[in-house]
Each structure stands twice: as C-alpha cells, then as structure tokens.
Amino acid sequence: MIDLHTHSLVSDGTATPTELIADAAAAGLEVVALTDHDTTAGWDEAARAARTYGVTLTPGIEISTRYRGVGVHLLAYLSDPEHAGLRAELTRIVQGREDRVPKMLARLRDLGIPATETALAEVAGASTITGRPHIADLLVRLGVVTGRDEAFARFLGEGGPAYVGRYAADLAMALGLVVDAGGVAVIAHPWGRGSAKVLDEQAIGELTEAGLSGLEVDHLDHDTAQRTELRAIADRSGLFVTGSSDHHGTGKVGHDLGCETTEPDVWRQIVALAAERGSPTVPIEPESRRRA
Numbered sequence: 637m638i639d640l641h642t643h644s645l646v647s648d649g650t651a652t653p654t655e656l657i658a659d660a661a662a663a664g665l666e667v668v669a670l671t672d673h674d675t676t677a678g679w680d681e682a683a684r685a686a687r688t689y690g691v692t693l694t695p696g697i698e699i700s701t702r703y704r705g706v707g708v709h710l711l712a713y714l715s716d717p718e719h720a721g722l723r724a725e726l727t728r729i730v731q732g733r734e735d736r737v738p739k740m741l742a743r744l745r746d747l748g749i750p751a752t753e754t755a756l757a758e759v760a761g762a763s764t765i766t767g768r769p770h771i772a773d774l775l776v777r778l779g780v781v782t783g784r785d786e787a788f789a790r791f792l793g794e795g796g797p798a799y800v801g802r803y804a805a806d807l808a809m810a811l812g813l814v815v816d817a818g819g820v821a822v823i824a825h826p827w828g829r830g831s832a833k834v835l836d837e838q839a840i841g842e843l844t845e846a847g848l849s850g851l852e853v854d855h856l857d858h859d860t861a862q863r864t865e866l867r868a869i870a871d872r873s874g875l876f877v878t879g880s881s882d883h884h885g886t887g888k889v890g891h892d893l894g895c896e897t898t899e900p901d902v903w904r905q906i907v908a909l910a911a912e913r914g915s916p917t918v919p920i921e922p923e924s925r926r927r928a
C-alpha cells in the first residue's frame with residue numbers, strides 16, 4: 637500500500653516523524669510520503685525512521701498556494717530541499733503563517749476568550765509550523781469547542797470572527813518552482829473545501845501547461861461522483877491520479893493511514909519523473925527491502 641499525503645507534528649499532525657513512520661509500518665504501508673505544510677523540516681528524522689521501520693519514504697511538502705483568490709494546496713514530491721527559489725518561497729509562506737497567529741489570538745481575546753501566546757505555545761509543543769489547527773487545539777483545551785472542526789466552523793475558518801488572511805504563493809509560480817527544483821507537483825484534494833469553485837477542467841489544463849503532473853482524486857473530501865469526474869479530467873489532461881489519507885494523527889478524524897492509496901505504477905512514474913528532472917532527492921528505501 638502506498639499513501640502519499642501525511643502530516644507530522646512538524647506541521648499540524650500529532651505524531652513525531654518517527655512515530656508517524658512507525659505507525660505507517662504498523663498500518664501495513666510499503667511507501668509513505670511525509671508532506672508537512674510548507675516545510676521540509678521533518679525529512680531527516682523521517683528518513684532515519686524509514687530505515688529503522690522498513691518503510692520507503694517519499695519526501696514531500698504540501699505548499700499553501702492561491703489561485704484566482706482561492707486557497708489551493710499543492711503537493712510537491714522529491715524536490716531539491718536546497719533549491720534557493722523554492723526555499724525562499726516556503727520561508728515567506730511560513731513567515732506569513734506565523735505573523736497572523738498573534739492577530740488571530742487578539743481577535744479571540746476581543747471575543748472574551750483568554751487565548752494567550754503562552755497557552756498556544758503549550759498546545760503547539762514541538763511543532764515548528766504553528767497555524768490555525770493549533771489555535772483550534774487551544775480552543776479545545778479552553779473548553780470553548782469540542783474539536784478542531786467546530787473551532788474552524790465557529791471561529792477560524794475564512795470569514796469567521798477570528799480569521800485573519802495570510803500570504804500564499806501564486807499557484808502557477810509555485811508549480812514553476814517545484815519543477816525547477818526537480819520535484820513532481822500534484823494538487824491536493826482539488827475539489828475539497830472551496831477550491832472546486834476555481835479548479836475546473838480549463839483551469840486544470842492551464843495548470844498542466846504550467847507544470848502540474850497529477851491530481852489527488854482519492855481523498856476523503858471527494859464523494860464518488862466527484863472522483864469519477866476528476867478521474868476523467870485527469871485522463872483527458874494526461875495527469876497522474878493519486879490517492880492518500882491526508883493523515884494528521886489524532887488531529888483529523890477518519891483520515892487513518894492507508895485509508896486511501898496510490899497505485900504502485902503511478903508512484904514509480906513520479907519517482908522516474910523527479911529523476912528525469914535531475915532532483916537529488918530520491919525515495920529513502922529501507923535496507924531490508926527494495927522497491928515496493
């Protein structure tokens with residue numbers, strides 16, 4: 637089984653990269669991609685764990701982008717982590733994410749909720765990328781809501797009373813950077829949360845010209861009808877179809893490791909394309925086992 641989209645607590649998952657890889661092995665995965673939001677900070681630890689637990693690691697990033705005013709998550713696989721342009725863009729995104737956190741906490745305090753930076757730091761713990769999911773966890777701890785979903789619905793979602801916008805990379809520019817960094821770009825949950833409005837077949841065609849290689853069709857955000865339609869669009873556009881859990885540990889209910897999977901042949905094509913583009917990043921294969 638191959639699962640190409642997971643998060644550790646380096647971003648907004650709840651397991652360390654090591655625990656995540658151990659969990660992936662226990663779930664029976666042969667290949668797992670670590671795709672923390674806007675960072676490669678978990679790659680090294682995950683690579684060491686992959687060797688230990690006998691899982692093949694595909695290093696990845698889920699990049700926060702914007703297309704026609706709407707947020708779109710872009711999965712980048714096997715890119716060069718040292719590529720200057722991509723690194724600079726990720727730094728800018730992470731900075732924007734961090735800058736807005738104090739502003740959102742202030743809005744919550746205006747609403748009479750004692751959301752302080754100290755309390756947030758306790759909740760976020762070892763995370764290097766603090767974002768809305770951690771503010772949601774704080775609201776849970778304060779007894780204001782019962783879970784992350786309720787926190788987004790009532791306070792933190794776009795248009796919510798504590799929402800503050802942040803910088804995201806232009807999608808076409810991000811595609812260019814990923815390809816230049818030798819990576820392979822796949823749009824995460826293209827028709828989940830809002831992005832269906834802008835990602836029609838024509839847009840997907842244009843993005844394919846800009847360097848897009850695949851669509852994450854099999855994701856819990858998509859129902860059966862959406863999957864059928866997205867699969868047809870991917871076919872006509874010559875794009876890979878992937879499937880993944882978008883696992884966030886206990887931070888996202890129902891997204892168990894391996895609940896959605898990617899075909900081995902598609903994964904091999906992604907690996908081959910990154911190699912063709914000259915990326916120095918390759919899957920980390922455990923000593924005990926060769927290719928899945």
Ligand code: AMP
Pocket residue numbers: 648673700733766767768769784785788789793
């Ligand atoms: P941020 O990057 O700080 O804007 O937070 C975005 C992250 O919050 C996403 O990657 C999801 O993991 C999570 N998220 C976004 N919207 C929701 C929602 N409606 N319910 C639960 N989690 C969400």
Ligand code: FE
Pocket residue numbers: 643648673769884
């Ligand atoms: Fe997330």
Ligand code: FE
Pocket residue numbers: 698709824825
């Ligand atoms: Fe996402």
Ligand code: ZN
Pocket residue numbers: 641643698824882
């Ligand atoms: Zn994700």
